[in-house]
Amino acid sequence: MRTLLWKLIENGSLSADEWESLISCEDPDFSEELKSQAASARDRVYGRKVFLRALIEFTSYCRNDSYYCGLRRSSSAERYRLSHDGILSACSLAYDLGFRTFVLQGGEDPYFTDERMASLICDIRSSFPEAAITISIGERSEESYRRMKEAGADRYLLRHETADSSHYKVLHPASMSLENRKNCLRVLKRLGYQTGAGMMIGSPGSSYRTLAEDMLFLQDLRPQMVGIGPFIPHHDTPFRNEPQGSVDLTLRMLSLVRLLDPHVLLPSTTALGTADENGQIRGLDAGANVIMPNITPMDARRKYSIYDNKKISGDEAAENLGYLKAELEAHGYIAALERGDYLS
Numbered sequence: 001m002r003t004l005l006w007k008l009i010e011n012g013s014l015s016a017d018e019w020e021s022l023i024s025c026e027d028p029d030f031s032e033e034l035k036s037q038a039a040s041a042r043d044r045v046y047g048r049k050v051f052l053r054a055l056i057e058f059t060s061y062c063r064n065d066s067y068y069c070g071l072r073r074s075s076s077a078e079r080y081r082l083s084h085d086g087i088l089s090a091c092s093l094a095y096d097l098g099f100r101t102f103v104l105q106g107g108e109d110p111y112f113t114d115e116r117m118a119s120l121i122c123d124i125r126s127s128f129p130e131a132a133i134t135i136s137i138g139e140r141s142e143e144s145y146r147r148m149k150e151a152g153a154d155r156y157l158l159r160h161e162t163a164d165s166s167h168y169k170v171l172h173p174a175s176m177s178l179e180n181r182k183n184c185l186r187v188l189k190r191l192g193y194q195t196g197a198g199m200m201i202g203s204p205g206s207s208y209r210t211l212a213e214d215m216l217f218l219q220d221l222r223p224q225m226v227g228i229g230p231f232i233p234h235h236d237t238p239f240r241n242e243p244q245g246s247v248d249l250t251l252r253m254l255s256l257v258r259l260l261d262p263h264v265l266l267p268s269t270t271a272l273g274t275a276d277e278n279g280q281i282r283g284l285d286a287g288a289n290v291i292m293p294n295i296t297p298m299d300a301r302r303k304y305s306i307y308d309n310k311k312i313s314g315d316e317a318a319e320n321l322g323y324l325k326a327e328l329e330a331h332g333y334i335a336a337l338e339r340g341d342y343l344s
């Protein structure tokens with residue numbers, strides 16, 4: 001196993017079988033080794049900085065019906081969308097708190113046409129010229145991605161969810177396809193976005209093999225960001241009775257992604273913090289280097305329920321920024337509010 005680990009560190013790529021052996025190895029000594037290699041790889045590139053991004057969940061409407069997601073079209077979630085000015089004031093609040101990255105995330109909401117997105121991004125760009133703008137609103141046309149880029153967006157998050165096409169069908173209705181999703185990611189990269197892919201860990205039907213496929217896909221796409229969190233069931237979805245994804249496996253996957261690309265911007269996600277009380281710090285210790293405190297207005301934030309028990313007012317909430325900074329420092333990290341671009 002150590003030979004494979006060294007091969008990964010030296011070559012930055014492995015075969016599907018090699019990935020599967022690494023991913024499936026549950027030996028605690030090996031997990032410790034993996035974690036410490038991943039943390040050193042991160043430290044060599046970014047030091048002990050943890051980049052903080054202000055997350056604005058600006059619409060909970062979604063035209064899709066993904067079987068795992070609490071915001072799927074068929075769920076009875078109460079919907080909201082923030083207004084243009086509401087989004088700008090959330091950015092302003094984030095800016096005043098010191099954030100220099102805003103992440104605008106939402107469901108696939110047809111209300112936010114290309115015109116509306118472009119005008120929103122333009123206004124954010126001119127009000128906060130030195131801040132990075134990250135968009136995360138799912139699959140759109142190449143033209144749409146281009147217009148948002150020209151309006152001033154810098155980064156785009158679009159998790160591929162799983163790179164195994166038959167597993168993709170277990171997670172999504174037939175109206176969605178893995179090919180389309182992968183294509184969106186390739187377009188985003190080509191347009192010059194810092195691009196984020198990613199997957200859930202332990203989603204129904206997943207296996208060490210599907211995770212190995214995810215690693216092969218990441219190895220080929222080379223995204224600048226990778227979002228990874230455990231699957232957590234939501235009571236109003238077909239997966240309500242499915243088990244939660246493993247925290248330990250999520251931590252191992254974070255370390256492997258860090259070793260695949262030591263430069264990757266890798267969030268320690270809210271899902272990880274929800275699945276384990278100490279999850280977000282454990283994620284950093286496994287090699288992550290980004291946290292996305294939530295700055296969505298509280299009444300909206302409550303309604304943005306993608307899985308059950310999602311934390312809304314813990315360390316990850318922007319109101320508790322002081323507490324988060326202290327917590328990071330106590331664990332030997334430095335809270336960094338700067339843009340925190342991918343260093344190539």
Ligand code: 5AD
Nearest residue numbers: 068069159230231232233271306307
């Ligand atoms: N558990 C964990 N993560 C989920 N997501 C959606 N539903 C769930 C769930 N039940 C993740 C998806 C999506 C991101 C915004 O949240 O990976 O891309």
